[in-house]
Amino acid sequence: MYYIRPMKKKTAVxxxxxxxxxxxxxxxxxxxxxxxxxxxxxxxxxxxxxPPLPWYDxxxxxxxxxxxxxxxxxxxxxxxxxxxxxxxxxxxxxxxGLVRRVPCAQDGRGIFAHITPGGRxxxxxxxxxxxxxxxxxxxxxxxxxxIARIDKLMRRIREESGP
Amino acid sequence: MYYIRPMKKKTAVxxxxxxxxxxxxxxxxxxxxxxxxxxxxxxxxxxxxxPPLPWYDxxxxxxxxxxxxxxxxxxxxxxxxxxxxxxxxxxxxxxxGLVRRVPCAQDGRGIFAHITPGGRxxxxxxxxxxxxxxxxxxxxxxxxxxIARIDKLMRRIREESGP
DNA sequence: TTCCCATCGTTGCATTCGCAACCAGGATGT
DNA sequence: ACATCCTGGTTGCGAATGCAACGATGGGAA
Numbered sequence: 017m018y019y020i021r022p023m024k025k026k027t028a029v030x031x032x033x034x035x036x037x038x039x040x041x042x043x044x045x046x047x048x049x050x051x052x053x054x055x056x057x058x059x060x061x062x063x064x065x066x067p068p069l070p071w072y073d074x075x076x077x078x079x080x081x082x083x084x085x086x087x088x089x090x091x092x093x094x095x096x097x098x099x100x101x102x103x104x105x106x107x108x109x110x111x112x113g114l115v116r117r118v119p120c121a122q123d124g125r126g127i128f129a130h131i132t133p134g135g136r137x138x139x140x141x142x143x144x145x146x147x148x149x150x151x152x153x154x155x156x157x158x159x160x161x162x163i164a165r166i167d168k169l170m171r172r173i174r175e176e177s178g179p
Numbered sequence: 180m181y182y183i184r185p186m187k188k189k190t191a192v193x194x195x196x197x198x199x200x201x202x203x204x205x206x207x208x209x210x211x212x213x214x215x216x217x218x219x220x221x222x223x224x225x226x227x228x229x230p231p232l233p234w235y236d237x238x239x240x241x242x243x244x245x246x247x248x249x250x251x252x253x254x255x256x257x258x259x260x261x262x263x264x265x266x267x268x269x270x271x272x273x274x275x276g277l278v279r280r281v282p283c284a285q286d287g288r289g290i291f292a293h294i295t296p297g298g299r300x301x302x303x304x305x306x307x308x309x310x311x312x313x314x315x316x317x318x319x320x321x322x323x324x325x326i327a328r329i330d331k332l333m334r335r336i337r338e339e340s341g342p
Numbered sequence: 343t344t345c346c347c348a349t350c351g352t353t354g355c356a357t358t359c360g361c362a363a364c365c366a367g368g369a370t371g372t
Numbered sequence: 373a374c375a376t377c378c379t380g381g382t383t384g385c386g387a388a389t390g391c392a393a394c395g396a397t398g399g400g401a402a
Contacts, residue, residue, distance in 0.1 A: 035310070035318075042326045043313055045333030050213035051259045052337055062391090068358095089380060096214045101359070103382060108358095124367045125380045147198070150206055155198075157335055163205045165328060170208030172320055174215055225360095231388095252350065264389070266352060271388095288350040288397045 053153055060149040066142050070097070074105055075114065075139040078131035085130040087120065114138055216316055223312035229305050233260070237268055238277065238302040241294035248293040250283065277301055 035043075058069055073095045078084055086094075092102040106129050109115040114135035120126030131139075155163065198206075221232055236258045241247055249257075255265040269292050272278040277298035283289030294302075318326065 038327055038330050039318055042330035042333065043317060045330055045337070046213060046317075047217070048259055049333040049336045050209060054210070055259070068390095070358095087380085096211055096218070098360080099381065100361085100383080103380095104358080107382095120380095123380080126367095127381070154206060154209075154336060155202055157338070158332065162332055162335075164201050166332060167201050167205035167208055169321065169325055169329060170205065170212040172325075173212045173317060174208070175320070233388095250350085261390080262351065263353085263391085266350095267388080270352095283350095286350080286398075290351070 053150070056153045057146060057149040060145050061142065064145050066145060067138070069146075070095070070101075070105060071109065071114075072139065072142050072146060074109060074129075075131060075135050075142075078115065078129060079136055079139050083130075084136075085118075085128045088127050088129060091129060109135070216313070219316045220309060220312040223308050224305065227308050229308060230301070232309075233258070233264075233268060234272065234277075235302060235305050235309060237272060237292075238294060238298050238305075241278065241292060242299055242302050246293075247299075248281075248291045251290050251292060254292060272298070 054069065061068060061072075074091060077091055077094050078086060088099070088102045088106055091097070091106075092099050097105070106115060106117055106127075109129075110117050112134075114132060116130045116132060118128050118130055120128055158166070217232065224231060224235075237254060240254055240257050241249060251262070251265045251269060254260070254269075255262055260268070269278060269280055269290075272292075273280050275297075277295055279293045279295060281291050281293055283291055321329070
């Protein structure tokens, strides 16, 4: 396997080619675990005829936000979606009557997404399904301290690195 | 916030509606961290004009496999891809000359994906970029024991739950 | 054998995503 | 004022994805 085979001389390019088995395993484990978890949640939602996860995330952010509205901008930052995706997701949600898109008065460029009662209802209906899936596939498999550890570690990963 | 507000009576439906803050935070943290990491790796690959991550995963599995070939079936299981995606990804890779798809003699239904020299070359070319990104955004932010812990925890998550 | 069911892989169609180009509105500098 | 750059959001188009339906083979059971 490539990542085990010793590089010739010191190392080839700038990439130091050698990971420990644990590093490799941890990385792949993290990626696959999350793929698996997301998949499980999406399956659960689909099985109940509910919309996919990004809808939930979007609505949740609005539902939590004071006033039930946020700039598209801000939503994208929070749910890690590129701006074109935010635009289009918000348009789809609007077409379903879950959200209203209203231009921002202070900033002529801005658009607010404003959750509607129907939007709040849908989110509330999705939550038990979402919750059950996460509990079954994630929370139930770990102890209290494990969860706390994951919380801490994941937070560390997302911290900014550079200046 | 929904997940904090106490449910009326014991609990509504089968979904016990209350998570602790840590649970919520750990779940969201995990999902977002992984989104962020995958995004970073994909960005790095794209910046170098290299193909996206699923290509790498696919080729890697083949490259590791003895004989350089696997059933589509098996690849899907390993990289957590639905079968239609495996079919189409393998077709794309074949079109690029990175893989050959050959029918399985023993099982008339099966198809082997067989990595070509070009496939191995490409994978090897992608690796340094992949590695550098993971190192920068993931490994470098954690200590040795953290990595070991993540390895253990993620493994636990993917373990089968019940028969 | 024949019938039935599960598995492996493919495909059509609709939805979604990725990318690059674009427009409009703000901010900054002169 | 003006030129310039940055940011917020949109859109066209090509690629990838999800879903459901399909054909084909294999493995039993009767």
